[in-house]
Amino acid sequence: MTKEPFPHGTTVVKIGGSTLGEHDTTITDLVELQKEGLNPVVVHGGGKVITDWMAKQGVRPVFEDGLRVTDSESLKIVVAVLAGLVNKELVGSLEGAGGRAIGVSGADGGILKATIKNPDLGYVGSVSSVDPRPILAILAEGCIPVIAPVAINWSEDPEQRGTLLNVNADTVAGEIAMALNAERLVFLTDVEGVLDRSKRVIPRLTRRQAAQLMGSNVIAGGMIPKIEACLHALQDGSVSQIIDGRNTGALRQSLNGIPIGTRIG
Template sequence: MKHKQTIVVKIGGVALGSNDTTVEDVVHLQQQGKQLVVVHGGGKLITEWLKMHGIATRFVGGQRVTDRDSLAVATAVLAGLVNKEIVAAINQLGGRAVGISGADGSLAQCRIEDEKLGYVGKIVRVNTELLDTLLGAGHVPVISPLGIYAFDRPDGAPYILNINGDIFASEIAAAIGAENLIFLTDVPGICDRSGDLLSRLSAGEAEELVASGIASGGMIPKIRGCIRVVEIASATCIIDGRQPHTLRQQIEGRGGGTTIYKD
């Protein structure tokens, strides 16, 4: 089912601090009649827990390399600690939220993305049935970026795969035909080589920034996610989640950051 009035919001670890207003904005927007899906990350907390357990952290192309031990920690942190903290906060502030992962209801069905990344999934199919039910009942689905190892899984391999949260959010937005995809991050938006904010970019211009190396690291999957969705969404944005009420302002047309539009 398509949800053309739905806003998909990707929040990272920056939106989990005690002074953050993102949860307040989610509740406010829901109470104003907006339909939202929240996808969260938790990379910083995963890194902390890996360090506590003596497990090294490696990244390739902005994505975490996930071995079996890392996968166990990522699953516990994402589907447990982070997801339930966000859900509890939304509900406590008067919203209606339900926490799930991409494994629930076979939402995100995956194969291995790249052997070099380990147990990191590439989403092959999105089953929106559970999202349809939750959105239809007036809930905000809060989703941790895990999926099921549904394709080409060898015997003895895990059933769960870790998925880059930015890529996950864009695939969900594409599958439900979302009106808007918004990434909240810890920088003002996409910047040029001089560090100046680029407020508007075409999909082609954004891709050129990746190809030239001006956009790098964790910004790459955000840009690629926006490009993935811009064909169907009215807007795709990367905004500064550190600023108070930035999500609400973006929805109300008063936001900053970078908007990526169709060529």
């Protein structure tokens, strides 16, 4: 996978779909941090909005191991919501708060290429390559890249190649952090962090502890791809953190070294 050196202070921030309705301080934090010289790269989900639009179309959502099963009809909704509505609303919010942002999907400029992850999941992709150049170009213009997790299907089947795939946003954040050698990967979620069996936040996890907790089903569901993405990004020495994005100033606190949520690595 192609790697590029990122400018000093770059952080990949994954904004969860379930926190998008309460992200006012995150938007402000991102704009202020950009003005202070940080280079934020935003990857967003949109799960709740997708589910709402699927309901309007009479489509029932199905999940397996935290991943949305995506048939051909669901894919149309997923792409429209992620690359359209959610992406542009985030860009608008950042611009409205005084920042500069450019919204793209992983399909734009061939940023993300993927293949079918598992036929049982439908049109869900497993990332096969990341091209960081379009992201670097956006950063070079002094803008915040806002990336929707849609990839180009790079199938060996010529009839399938060039179609679109839904990719888990947590996975995309980890892949981008690794490919661009980002200093930090932060997940903004609707939970306080990784919880133990007693539902208490685990302040720090090693790679081995994270693997053990997944093996014993303490870490399950939608938290699995987040942990896997953190572990993947850690291969390049990035600091990974899972925090509650609903809390005022959570992102800034995380970047200032205040111990909140769960730090991995």
